[in-house]
Each structure stands twice: as C-alpha cells, then as structure tokens.
Amino acid sequence: xxxxxxxxxxxxxxxxxxxxxxxxxxxxxxxxxxxxxxxxxxxxxxxxxxxxxxxxxxxxxxxxxxxxxxxxxxxxxxxxxxxxxxxxxxxxxxxxxxxxxxxxxxxxxxxxxxxxxxxxxxxxxxxxxxxxxxxxxxxxxxxxxxxx
Amino acid sequence: xxxxxxxxxxxxxxxxxxxxxxxxxxxxxxxxxxxxxxxxxxxxxxxxxxxxxxxxxxxxxxxxxxxxxxxxxxxxxxxxxxxxxxxxxxxxxxxxxxxxxxxxxxxxxxxxxxxxxxxxxxxxxxxxxxxxxxxxxxxxxxxxxxxxxxxxxxxxxxxxxxxxxxxxxxxxxxxxxxxxxxxxxxxxxxxxxxxxxxxxxxxxxxxxxxxxxxxxxxxxxxxxxxxxxxxxxxxxxxxxxxxxxxxxxxxxxxxxxxxxxxxxxxxxxxxxxxxxxxxxxxxxxxxxxxxxxxxxxxxxxxxxxxxxxxxxxxxxxxxxxxxxxxxxxxxxxxxxxxxxxxxxxxxxxxxxxxxxxxxxxxxxxxxxxxxxxxxxxxxxxxxxxxxxxxxxxxxxxxxxxxxxxxxxxxxxxxxxxxxxxxxxxxxxxxxxxxxxxxxxxxxxxxxxxxxxxxxxxxxxxxxxxxxxxxxxxxxxxxxxxxxxxxxxxxxxxxxxxxxxxxxxxxxxxxxxxxxxxxxxxxxxxxxxxxxxxxxxxxxxxxxxxxxxxxxxxxxxxxxxxxxxxxxxxxxxxxxxxxxxxxxxxxxxxxxx
Numbered sequence: 001x002x003x004x005x006x007x008x009x010x011x012x013x014x015x016x017x018x019x020x021x022x023x024x025x026x027x028x029x030x031x032x033x034x035x036x037x038x039x040x041x042x043x044x045x046x047x048x049x050x051x052x053x054x055x056x057x058x059x060x061x062x063x064x065x066x067x068x069x070x071x072x073x074x075x076x077x078x079x080x081x082x083x084x085x086x087x088x089x090x091x092x093x094x095x096x097x098x099x100x101x102x103x104x105x106x107x108x109x110x111x112x113x114x115x116x117x118x119x120x121x122x123x124x125x126x127x128x129x130x131x132x133x134x135x136x137x138x139x140x141x142x143x144x145x146x147x148x
Numbered sequence: 149x150x151x152x153x154x155x156x157x158x159x160x161x162x163x164x165x166x167x168x169x170x171x172x173x174x175x176x177x178x179x180x181x182x183x184x185x186x187x188x189x190x191x192x193x194x195x196x197x198x199x200x201x202x203x204x205x206x207x208x209x210x211x212x213x214x215x216x217x218x219x220x221x222x223x224x225x226x227x228x229x230x231x232x233x234x235x236x237x238x239x240x241x242x243x244x245x246x247x248x249x250x251x252x253x254x255x256x257x258x259x260x261x262x263x264x265x266x267x268x269x270x271x272x273x274x275x276x277x278x279x280x281x282x283x284x285x286x287x288x289x290x291x292x293x294x295x296x297x298x299x300x301x302x303x304x305x306x307x308x309x310x311x312x313x314x315x316x317x318x319x320x321x322x323x324x325x326x327x328x329x330x331x332x333x334x335x336x337x338x339x340x341x342x343x344x345x346x347x348x349x350x351x352x353x354x355x356x357x358x359x360x361x362x363x364x365x366x367x368x369x370x371x372x373x374x375x376x377x378x379x380x381x382x383x384x385x386x387x388x389x390x391x392x393x394x395x396x397x398x399x400x401x402x403x404x405x406x407x408x409x410x411x412x413x414x415x416x417x418x419x420x421x422x423x424x425x426x427x428x429x430x431x432x433x434x435x436x437x438x439x440x441x442x443x444x445x446x447x448x449x450x451x452x453x454x455x456x457x458x459x460x461x462x463x464x465x466x467x468x469x470x471x472x473x474x475x476x477x478x479x480x481x482x483x484x485x486x487x488x489x490x491x492x493x494x495x496x497x498x499x500x501x502x503x504x505x506x507x508x509x510x511x512x513x514x515x516x517x518x519x520x521x522x523x524x525x526x527x528x529x530x531x532x533x534x535x536x537x538x539x540x541x542x543x544x545x546x547x548x549x550x551x552x553x554x555x556x557x558x559x560x561x562x563x564x565x566x567x568x569x570x571x572x573x574x575x576x577x578x579x580x581x582x583x584x585x586x587x588x589x590x591x592x593x594x595x596x597x598x599x600x601x602x603x604x605x606x607x608x609x610x611x612x613x614x615x616x617x618x619x620x621x622x623x624x625x626x627x628x629x630x631x632x633x634x635x636x637x638x639x640x641x642x643x644x645x646x647x648x649x650x651x652x653x654x655x656x657x658x659x660x661x662x663x664x665x666x667x668x669x670x671x672x673x674x675x676x677x678x679x680x681x682x683x684x685x686x687x688x689x690x691x692x693x694x695x696x697x698x699x700x701x702x703x704x705x706x707x708x709x710x711x712x713x714x715x716x717x718x719x720x721x722x723x724x725x726x727x728x729x730x731x732x733x734x735x736x737x738x739x740x
Contacts, residue, residue, distance in 0.1 A: 014520070016524050016527075016528075017524075020527055023531075063516065092516050092519055092520045092523065093512075093515050093516045093519070095515065113523060114523075114527075115522070115523040115526035115527055115559070116526060116527065116530045117527050117530040117531050117534065118530065118534070120527070
C-alpha cells in the first residue's frame, strides 16, 4: 500500500450514504482510499485484526444495527492500539444528547449529514485536510460540531 | 415523679404531724412537771403542819410535865408520854419529808438535837421531882433551862418554816419561768399548724377542682379520639410489658371487623384475624418489637369474618410512664384506601411514562427517520441537478425546482415541529440569566436576515431573570424573525424592544396572577401588522394569516413563543392594526 494515500474508513449501514460518501471522495480527487463497513461488528473485526492497515480517519455513523457507533467509539478508545485514530461522527441527527455523549467519549469532530451533495463534499474535504494532531489540543465542545 | 402539688401536700402533712407530736411531748412534760410541783407544795404543807404539831405536842408535854411537877400525880405523866411519842413520830415523818435540801437537813438535825435536849431536861426535872422536891433550886434552874430550850426549838422551827417558805417561793418562781412561755408557744404552734392545714385544704380543693376539669377534658379528649379513630381508620393499643397485657382501642376491633371489646385483647386472639401469608412476617416483627422495644412500620393484611381483606399498618414505640413502668404505645392504621389510591396513581404514572416514551420515540422518528429519507431526496436532487442538468428539459428543471422548494418546506416543518415538541420537555431548569445576553445571541443567530432586510433593532437595558435560557433565546429569535418576515415592502424594519416592571394587579391580563410583579417586555415593529381580531389566532399551532406563496412559514413559530412564555408562567399578547406595525407584549413574573 502506498503511503501517499490517506486511508479513510466509513461505518454506515445506509447504502445511499455509503454511495454519496464514495462519490464525494471520487469527485474531490484526493489521494485517498476509502474502506466501507456495513455495521459496527464488521468495523471492529477489521480494526482488531493486527494484519490490517489502520485507517487514519474513521467516519462513524451512530445509528447502526448490531453494534452502534457509540459502542464502537467506546471500544476503540479502550483499545491502546486504536486510541490515536481520528474519529469523525457522521450522523443524521444532531441531538444535544448524542453530541454530548460522543464528545465525552473522545470523538474528534461531529458532522451532521448535509442534505446537499456540494455541502457534503465541502465538509469532507474540510475534515480530511484538517491537521488533527494540531487541532486536538484546542478541541472544545463549542467547535466540536462542525459548522460550515 | 411526684407532682409539685402532691409534694406540697406531703410536706404539709409531715409538718402538721410533727407539730402535733411536739405539742403532745411538751404537754406531757409540763403536766409531769406540774404534778411534781404540786407534790412539792403538798410536802411543804405536810412539813409545816408536822412542825406546828411538834410545837403543840411539845406544849402538851410541857403541860403534862408542869402538872406532874405541881401535883406529883402520875396521871399527868400520861399526856407527857403521849406527846413524847407523837413528837418522835412527827420527827420521823419530817425525816421522810425532808430529803432534798441539805440546809433543811442540817436544821432538822439541830431541831432534833434541841428536842432531845429538851426531853433530857424533862427527864432530869422528873427525876428531881421524884426526889421530893428538895433540890428546888436545881429544879428551878432546870425549868429555866427548859424555857430556853423551848425558845430555841421554836426558833429552829421558825427558821425551818422560813427556809421552807423560801424554797417554795423559789420553786414556784422556777416553775413559773419554765411554764410561763409554754401556753404562748402552744398557741403559736397551733396557729401555724392550723394555717398549714388550711393551706393544705385550699391546695387540695384547688387540685381537686383542677383534677375535675382535667377529667372533663380527658373525657372530651377520649370521645374525640374515639371519633377521630373511626373517621380516620386508625386505632391505638397499649402493651403493658411487665404484666404482658394488652389494651386495644375500640376501633382496633372494628378494623378487624368485630364489635368493640368483643374478645380478650391478646396477641393470640389478634393473630386469628391476620392473613395467613402475613402471619409469619408479623410474628417476626412482634418478636423483634419485644426485643428492640420498638415496632418499625409494618404492613400486613387482616381477613374479616365475611372474607374482606384489609391492609393494616402498625407502628409502636416504648415509653416510660411516670411510675417508671414500661409500656409500648402502638398505632394501627387501615391503609387499604391509600394503597388503592397509590395503585391507581402508580398505574397512571406508568401510563404517563409510557405516553412520554411514545412522545420521545416520536421525536426520534421525526428527527431521525423522517429526516433521513428527506435528506436523501434532497441530496439525490442536488446530484440530478448537477450531473444530469443537460439531459433534462426546461419543464423538467422547473419540476425539480418545485420539488426542491417542497422538500425544503418539509424540512422546515419537521424542524419547527421538533422545536415545538422540545419546548414541552419536563426539563425545566430556571437559572439567573442576563436577558441582554440572550437577545445578543438571538441577534447573532438572525444576523443574515437582519442584514438582508437592513433592519434596526433598538433595545432597552433588559434585566437579569430566572429563566430557561435556551427557550427565552428561541422566543426572542421567533418574535424578531416574525417581525423581519412581515416587514413592509421597501421599508427597512425597525424593531423597538422596551422593558418595564409592572404591578400585576394594574394589568388586566395578569391581575389574577399568583405573582405580585411582572416584567413587561414589548417588541414593537413597523411591519404590515394585522387585524386586531386575529390577535389570539396567530398564537395557535399551524395558524397562518397569509398564503404560503406570499410569506413563507409553518405557523409554528408563534405557537412556540406562546408555549415558552407559558412555561415561564407568563402571558404573551399581540396588538396591531393593518399597516401600522405590530406589538408583541410579554409578561413574565418575578419567579422568586
């Protein structure tokens, strides 16, 4: 695998959303490789396999069958090997409760799925190009929810 | 503990008894002293008479003696002999009468000596006379000597009598001194006793009266207690621990469905009414009560003869009474009705909880599940518009535009509805908040449309209030955006916000409020306004005064405002005339 590529993963049970996601990355023309997972179980199986390359950026839907995004987040943060991975919550709802919970559990950014394809592209490129190593230090609850 | 009153009575009784005993003692002592004195007086008189008898007997002897000397007739010797005997017996009596006084004894000795000498003189003269009166010179001498002796005897007796008189007087003086104060003392003591007894009597009669009154009160109290037990379905009982005896109030019998006092109040008899499933637990509790001297709140069932099941609750506590006897005082209450009510409330609570859960589930469906397909429709439309624009005809593109605006409207509706249902939340935390800050936040939120409409907002200094801040901020946003939306074509909107503190009773709409003061916040604009007849209607959900094409809107915004103000126990009003602008007036009470 070429190190120039950014490894990006998305866990989302919605087929359409996965389609929008891959199309957006295709159109953005970033040097990226997108991994797709249909639910939390599939995602965790991949991550916990030591042979697999870890994505540097994980987009996590909250409402998924079998294992929810919040549970995945909890497990990832409890695993030493996965802890440094940048996690972007990628959800339809933006309820105070969900935002609060995921912030406390250590997610880096919260994205409400946009209802316009151009907006989606903008949001994704913003997240991918942000230097999270630097950004994390100034993270607070006010700028946790990504607004564009 | 004895009461102060009974202590007083006891003291009075003891003092009285003591005084009477004292008086008795003194009286006995004085009477014995008096009888002593009278004996002394009697002795004194006997002594006197004996002494006088001695003189008379001596005189008799002398007469006899003289008779003999003159006649030498032995007949005269008889009275002489007699008087000699009498004097001897007199002297003997004197011996018994005089014992106490040393001086008198001395004098008696002298007297005896003189009498003895006198009789010697007699004897000598007799013997001379027998010698036939030759030595008359000697006889004469003896007669003279006899005369002198007689005088001495008289002097002795006089001295003795004087001394006796003095002793008697002295004795009397001592006695008088001794007895002198006694009657006064007795009298005084008697008076004191009488006073004490009188006081005791008054005290007792007063106590008795109080006791009677207490009795009447107790009687009333008892009747009231019985009545209140019946009315409130309670009962009382006492367990006399020392004797292991129970006393049940009438109503306890009624609580187990029996006539008052219809069976002997014992545990065994009572257990007969306890539900068989509860009897073990109650028994354990009662055993524990015996040990711990307290019965914690215990609930159990009893079964009436007719099969009715009632729920009873008992509690008791150990108390020491004034005599130090240990008693358990217990209360038993019929809680069947309360339990039933509680069950009904519980049921309703569960129903409410279920409804609330359904509501929040609906919220979730609205926020998530409904928005998701809509979002996809919108996204796909944006894809269609961007990628396939060249393949779609002009009318097709118009349809796409219509679809876009329809779905945008649907999104707005969903969001507003959500907002409206969120204002229903039970989460009502009133915090002291600066209203100026909330207004600033609202203005920031509306910055785009304010700039677009070139609106001016003029604002008074607003107070700090106890509010649910996110709701008040929403209220400000909704009212201001409403004014911005319904502004007049070509006239830049001016919104004036004023604040005033008002007395509730001075304002018609809030004069019945529980709160004395209200904040009055007025939002006045220069927009299109509306007919005053619609002033109430505009706050109703989904109510719109204008067609959708004229002004966009869902008819939810002002309904949310009304809801928020009501959450804060306030009132919102609208005043307007067509083309003369509108005023929204909010009254919010001083909550603290």
